[in-house]
Amino acid sequence: MPDGSLTGRYDPGGFFDEMFAAPGRPRNHYAHLYRQLQTLTPAALAERRRAADAAFLYQGITFTVYGEEEGVERIFPFDLIPRIIPSAEWAQLEQGLTQRVTALNHFLNDIYHDQRILRERRIPAELIFSAHGFRREMIGLKPPGGVYVHIVGTDLVRGADGAYVVLEDNLRSPSGVSYMLENRAVMKRTFADLFARYDVRAIEHYPQALLETLRSVAPHSYADATVVLLTPGLYNSAYFEHTFLARQMGVEIVEGRDLIARGDKIYMRTTRGLKQVDVIYRRIDDEFLDPLAFRKDSVLGVAGLLNAYRAGNVTLANALGTGVADDKAVYAYVPEMIKYYLGEEPILANVPTYLGWREEDRRYMLDHLDQLVVKAVNESGGYGMLIGPSASRAELAAFHERISASPRSFIGQPVVALSRHPTVLDSELYGCHIDLRPYILHGEKVTLVPGGLTRVALRRGSLVVNSSQGGGSKDTWVLA
Numbered sequence: 001m002p003d004g005s006l007t008g009r010y011d012p013g014g015f016f017d018e019m020f021a022a023p024g025r026p027r028n029h030y031a032h033l034y035r036q037l038q039t040l041t042p043a044a045l046a047e048r049r050r051a052a053d054a055a056f057l058y059q060g061i062t063f064t065v066y067g068e069e070e071g072v073e074r075i076f077p078f079d080l081i082p083r084i085i086p087s088a089e090w091a092q093l094e095q096g097l098t099q100r101v102t103a104l105n106h107f108l109n110d111i112y113h114d115q116r117i118l119r120e121r122r123i124p125a126e127l128i129f130s131a132h133g134f135r136r137e138m139i140g141l142k143p144p145g146g147v148y149v150h151i152v153g154t155d156l157v158r159g160a161d162g163a164y165v166v167l168e169d170n171l172r173s174p175s176g177v178s179y180m181l182e183n184r185a186v187m188k189r190t191f192a193d194l195f196a197r198y199d200v201r202a203i204e205h206y207p208q209a210l211l212e213t214l215r216s217v218a219p220h221s222y223a224d225a226t227v228v229l230l231t232p233g234l235y236n237s238a239y240f241e242h243t244f245l246a247r248q249m250g251v252e253i254v255e256g257r258d259l260i261a262r263g264d265k266i267y268m269r270t271t272r273g274l275k276q277v278d279v280i281y282r283r284i285d286d287e288f289l290d291p292l293a294f295r296k297d298s299v300l301g302v303a304g305l306l307n308a309y310r311a312g313n314v315t316l317a318n319a320l321g322t323g324v325a326d327d328k329a330v331y332a333y334v335p336e337m338i339k340y341y342l343g344e345e346p347i348l349a350n351v352p353t354y355l356g357w358r359e360e361d362r363r364y365m366l367d368h369l370d371q372l373v374v375k376a377v378n379e380s381g382g383y384g385m386l387i388g389p390s391a392s393r394a395e396l397a398a399f400h401e402r403i404s405a406s407p408r409s410f411i412g413q414p415v416v417a418l419s420r421h422p423t424v425l426d427s428e429l430y431g432c433h434i435d436l437r438p439y440i441l442h443g444e445k446v447t448l449v450p451g452g453l454t455r456v457a458l459r460r461g462s463l464v465v466n467s468s469q470g471g472g473s474k475d476t477w478v479l480a
Contacts, residue, residue, distance in 0.1 A: 007037045007038050007429065010430075011023065011431065013431050015418070015420045015431065016158055016162045016419040017420050017422075018030075018083060018084075018419055018421040019084075019422050020422075029084050029085075029086050029479060032194065032198060033082070036194050037081075037422075037429070042427040042428065045424060046427055049080055049424065052078055053078075055189065055190075056076060056182070076473065077472030079424055079456055079472055080190065080191070081421065081424060081429070081474065082191075082475045083421055083434065083454040085476065085479065086479055092347065093348070094448050094450075095347050096164075096347035099342065099346070100154065100169070100347075100348060101440045101442050101446060102341075102342065103337040103341050104148075104152075104325050105147060105148050105149055106337070106341035107337045108148040108319070108321070108324070108325060109146065109148065110341075111134075111324065112139050113139075113140065113142070117340055122333075123333045127333075127357070128324060128330065131323075131329075132377075132378045133322070133323020133324040134321065134323075135286060135321035137306065137321075138319070138320050141309075141310055143217075143309075143315065143319045145216070145217035145443065145444070147217050147319070147443060148321070149319070150213055150317035150318050150441065150443060151440075151442075152170065152171055153175070153437045153453075154169050154440065155167040155168050155169075155170070155435055155436070155437050156437070157351075158419035165350065166348050167351060168326075168331055169325060169326065169331060169334070171325050172285065172318060172326055174437070175238045176241070176453040176455075177241070177245070177439050177453065178240065178241035179241075179473050180439070180451065180476070181204065183453075183473060183474065184204070184475055198477060199479060200479065201477075201478045203449045203450065203451050205449070206439070208249070209441055210249060210281075210441060211249040212443070213317075213441040213442070213443035214227045214279045215227060216444040217279065217317070218315055220278075226268070226276065227279040228251055228252045228259075228277050229245060229246040229252070229253045229281045229282075230255070230281065230283060231243075231253055231255060231283050231284070232284050232288070232300050233300070236283070238283065242283055245281075251281075252268065256284075256300050259277065259302045260274070261307065264304075264307050264310075265308055265313045265314070266302065266313070277314060279315045281317050282316055282317065282318075284300050284301060286320055286321070286323060288301050289301040289302070289320070290302060290303060290306045292304060292307075293305075293306040294306075327378065328353075328376075328378075329356075329357065329377045331353070332350065334350060351413045351416060352413065352414060353411050353412070353413050354372070356403050356406075356408060356411060356412070357408040362407050365412040369388050369391075369399060369400060370389060371415070372386075372388045372414060373386065373413050373414070373416075374403070374411070374412050375410065375413070376409055377409055385464075387464075389415060418435065418457075418463055418465075421434045421454075423474075425458065432458060432460075432462075433457045433462065433463050434454055434455065434456045435454070436452050436453070436454050436455075436476065437454075438451070439452060451476040451477070452476055454474040454475070455472070455473050456473060456474055457471050458471055
């Protein structure tokens with residue numbers, strides 16, 4: 001190994017390392033990458049990094065950080081060292097994720113219709129009815145095609161034993177898929193020689209797969225159904241992704257003011273007059289979709305949209321009310337859903353979870369705050385979270401008070417020693433913690449593109465991978 005090489009100075013540490021089985025001993029599927037890194041100097045790697053950053057800058061690949069004075073737009077942080085997943089490992093993930101999204105769809109259909117799982121007390125009814133995302137307007141309403149969750153982003157992590165577990169499900173409007181696609185495009189240019197050495201499965205077909213999924217659940221099975229992407233507008237944190245996906249699918253991107261409800265149908269304003277819309281891929285939360293049904297002050301949605309939806313004349317992806325399954329307290333019951341609806345054991349396990357609304361769990365949480373990760377059930381993006389071992393006394397006291405005042409609003413989980421991956425920090429390789437967000441499409445069938453968004457904590461020692469909290473991403477290579 002060359003003196004001073006990037007790999008020569010790398011320390012896998014005491015965590016499960018994705019690339020190294022032991023110091024200086026890469027896992028078999030990382031052999032080509034390892035040899036390539038041995039030949040690269042820090043200066044050569046820095047040059048490739050500048051080329052990648054320039055590509056992101058010129059293409060406007062950004063995200064918005066709210067509440068920061070120095071500016072709202074940032075280039076999405078990207079690390080050049082790809083994550084590599086063997087085919088057999090991916091096959092198990094694909095089976096587990098398909099099982100999970102199937103059970104979640106059964107669950108949503110059940111709670112808005114027969115409510116068998118509640119009547120049989122397999123899940124407490126009060127937990128569901130008190131969930132922020134539960135929509136009473138959906139009771140008895142069956143969405144076109146009977147599908148509630150069309151696009152899901154499930155966050156997976158690996159602990160010290162290397163086993164994948166589900167950290168959370170994102171069913172309302174999961175973001176990040178545009179970065180997955182752009183990461184791949186940049187890596188193909190920046191590391192073309194390395195990419196050619198690996199037989200990496202393609203992901204570029206995701207926009208077409210998404211469009212086919214959306215058209216498959218159109219109200220009247222139109223092969224040429226009109227699909228639009230509904231965005232809150234320019235100042236939304238994921239606006240780049242909205243425009244990117246609309247462009248890649250070849251569909252119109254619209255705001256609420258571009259749509260109008262007439263005769264329980266939704267129309268889009270065009271230069272040639274009104275055109276009926278069959279499917280709305282909405283990137284707006286439930287409460288802003290229709291000022292006649294939800295928030296009266298909303299200017300983001302379409303007045304009369306709910307009536308058109310009830311009449312079965314338009315499909316919303318994802319369906320109204322799917323946020324109930326985003327609730328982190330409801331997450332704890334997904335393994336039970338799989339057993340109840342599918343009669344199967346979960347292929348992918350949950351992280352053990354304590355529920356603040358259960359007295360015994362709450363006592364344990366309050367007594368062990370300094371050992372747990374505490375999350376607010378309706379927050380995302382790394383907000384509303386306490387990492388007990390690194391929290392100050394004041395932070396622990398504040399969360400003790402918040403949990404005691406509103407137990408239903410919090411869960412607790414043991415700290416997962418997230419797996420680490422070699423990452424370029426300050427011109428050297430450092431082991432940063434990562435997770436994985438694969439994207440699952442559910443229409444007439446369940447489809448996964450092979451890979452997902454590997455998010456990486458770019459602050460040394462940090463366990464928080466969210467871009468809003470200093471995280472970035474890597475390209476994810478699933479091997480054929």
